[in-house]
Amino acid sequence: MEQVSFGVDPGVVKAVIGPNGAGKTTLFNLVTGFLSPQAGHIVFQGQEIQGRPAHLIARRGIARTFQLVQLFDHMTVLENVMVGRHRLSRSGLLAGALQFPWTRREEKEIRAKAMEALEFVGLADRARQSAAVLPLGLKRMLEIARALASAPTLLLLDEPASGLDAVETERLQDLILELRRQGLTTILVEHDMGLTMEVADTIAVLNYGKLIADGPPRAIQKNPEVIAAYLGTDWQT
Amino acid sequence: MTQPRFFNCWLLFAVVAGAIALCMDHDYYYTLLNFIGIHTLLVVGLNLLLGYAGQISLGHAAFFGLGAYTSGILTATCGVDPWLALVAGLGVSGTAAFLIGIPALKLRGYYLAMATLGFGIIVYIILNEAQGLTGGPSGLSGIPSLSLAGFAFNTPRRLYLLIWITVGIILALSANLVDSRTGRAIRALHDSEAAAESLGVDTFRMKLKIFVWSALYASLAGSLYAHTLNFVAPSSFGFMFSIKLVTMVVLGGMASIWGSLLGAGALTVLPEMLTVFHDFEVVIFGAILMVVMIFLPRGLVRGILDLYEFRRYKREGGTFPV
Numbered sequence: 306m307e308q309v310s311f312g313v314d315p316g317v318v319k320a321v322i323g324p325n326g327a328g329k330t331t332l333f334n335l336v337t338g339f340l341s342p343q344a345g346h347i348v349f350q351g352q353e354i355q356g357r358p359a360h361l362i363a364r365r366g367i368a369r370t371f372q373l374v375q376l377f378d379h380m381t382v383l384e385n386v387m388v389g390r391h392r393l394s395r396s397g398l399l400a401g402a403l404q405f406p407w408t409r410r411e412e413k414e415i416r417a418k419a420m421e422a423l424e425f426v427g428l429a430d431r432a433r434q435s436a437a438v439l440p441l442g443l444k445r446m447l448e449i450a451r452a453l454a455s456a457p458t459l460l461l462l463d464e465p466a467s468g469l470d471a472v473e474t475e476r477l478q479d480l481i482l483e484l485r486r487q488g489l490t491t492i493l494v495e496h497d498m499g500l501t502m503e504v505a506d507t508i509a510v511l512n513y514g515k516l517i518a519d520g521p522p523r524a525i526q527k528n529p530e531v532i533a534a535y536l537g538t539d540w541q542t
Numbered sequence: 543m544t545q546p547r548f549f550n551c552w553l554l555f556a557v558v559a560g561a562i563a564l565c566m567d568h569d570y571y572y573t574l575l576n577f578i579g580i581h582t583l584l585v586v587g588l589n590l591l592l593g594y595a596g597q598i599s600l601g602h603a604a605f606f607g608l609g610a611y612t613s614g615i616l617t618a619t620c621g622v623d624p625w626l627a628l629v630a631g632l633g634v635s636g637t638a639a640f641l642i643g644i645p646a647l648k649l650r651g652y653y654l655a656m657a658t659l660g661f662g663i664i665v666y667i668i669l670n671e672a673q674g675l676t677g678g679p680s681g682l683s684g685i686p687s688l689s690l691a692g693f694a695f696n697t698p699r700r701l702y703l704l705i706w707i708t709v710g711i712i713l714a715l716s717a718n719l720v721d722s723r724t725g726r727a728i729r730a731l732h733d734s735e736a737a738a739e740s741l742g743v744d745t746f747r748m749k750l751k752i753f754v755w756s757a758l759y760a761s762l763a764g765s766l767y768a769h770t771l772n773f774v775a776p777s778s779f780g781f782m783f784s785i786k787l788v789t790m791v792v793l794g795g796m797a798s799i800w801g802s803l804l805g806a807g808a809l810t811v812l813p814e815m816l817t818v819f820h821d822f823e824v825v826i827f828g829a830i831l832m833v834v835m836i837f838l839p840r841g842l843v844r845g846i847l848d849l850y851e852f853r854r855y856k857r858e859g860g861t862f863p864v
Binding site for chain 1: 734738741
């Protein structure tokens with residue numbers, strides 16, 4: 306990637322679009338610390354975070370989902386979301402083994418917050434099932450619930466609608482809109498233009514690792530360069 | 543893991559262990575049970591690492607040996623109190639695991655297996671060659687028994703009490719651990735390191751923690767072993783024993799606390815029972831392992847539960863969800 310520069314204001318839903326191989330997922334991996342940039346800066350809440358380990362970036366409050374769903378398959382739906390509370394809880398290995406009173410208290414809180422996140426995405430009744438047996442649509446919801454459980458300041462969604470049917474996409478759209486109402490800053494990589502135009506405040510367009518446009522949905526739809534590179538001439542709202 | 547069933551398991555454990563304590567009349571059986579107990583400590587520790595965290599160790603016998611020899615040398619040669627020696631053993635094994643773990647746990651899969659295998663072989667060679675310290679291949683004798691407030695654990699029956707109370711405590715701690723914040727983080731990194739990292743889990747640190755923790759179990763087992771036999775020799779801590787421990791984990795069931803107990807039990811008792819076959823002992827042992835793994839690939843505990851579920855489904859005329 307080169308010469309990509311844009312900002313995301315707090316409380317805004319920013320979409321990143323572009324053809325396959327444009328560098329959208331690479332961008333996510335750079336922001337979340339899964340890749341280190343050779344040059345350039347990534348600033349989060351006034352501090353440079355580029356090149357820092359992924360878990361440390363996560364602890365600052367950047368949560369993400371994955372293009373290919375990455376659930377903990379050997380754990381229950383609830384346990385998956387409970388891992389989301391990791392950065393906000395403290396109990397270590399010894400406390401876990403010995404179960405001190407405060408460990409139990411913390412555990413109770415983790416469970417309650419995880420259930421809250423499950424209820425938010427509508428998966429509460431599946432809490433005790435194995436995460437592996439969920440259909441893809443619900444797996445994506447679970448991944449979002451898990452990210453939300455970590456109470457992120459910034460949420461990165463990597464193609465959350467891919468593989469979803471119309472009904473599931475509709476539910477996803479409602480969910481993102483609800484998060485926007487609640488003021489959660491979100492960056493979204495998505496190929497589903499209907500969804501993107503509906504939920505995004507601004508859209509950045511990448512092509513071959515370069516930023517070719519950045520602006521509100523209406524302007525992006527009319528941008529000739531974007532139409533040529535990605536949207537195609539037959540794109541209508 | 544539902545709460546009532548879990549509780550039943552502990553009740554069952556206490557009742558069975560208690561009943562055995564009252565009913566057995568032959569020292570041989572207590573000796574066998576004591577070995578099952580010691581093996582259980584090793585297997586549950588290795589299961590935390592292998593079954594839950596998904597990190598293999600082919601050198602676990604080394605930590606068992608470090609615990610046994612630290613206890614043995616400090617008590618028999620230096621006259622240190624056995625309980626203090628046990629704690630020292632934990633220190634030695636824990637430190638060794640920490641130092642080995644830092645480079646080794648950066649590796650994955652086969653490479654981690656090779657690194658831990660190498661460590662196991664190095665420790666085995668040291669136990670053999672450092673004759674002044676360890677007594678070499680002929681072993682180290684004169685290790686005193688453990689005693690508590692004048693009560694010496696020096697007969698199989700008394701040792702049974704000590705070992706199985708320890709096993710009960712360790713099983714409880716382990717069951718607690720896998721259901722805790724750290725336990726979930728460890729299980730999470732097994733399934734997806736990327737997702738675990740993305741939620742703030744320092745996967746390398748977690749691996750190192752559970753590696754050291756698992757080595758502590760092995761060391762505790764080693765110290766108990768040394769004070770049970772009052773004698774240690776390097777041959778008990780070789781590569782083959784490490785492999786046997788992995789087999790016990792897999793047979794009992796990966797990521798299963800109770801499976802560890804069953805796997806250790808089955809693979810400790812089976813060779814004893816097979817001695818009637820003389821020369822064919824190993825062949826039949828291998829055949830039994832193959833049959834079990836083919837028909838119960840998820841291990842004894844889960845396998846038996848699966849069979850039970852399967853029968854129930856058949857009875858109710860439903861289809862079995864695989």
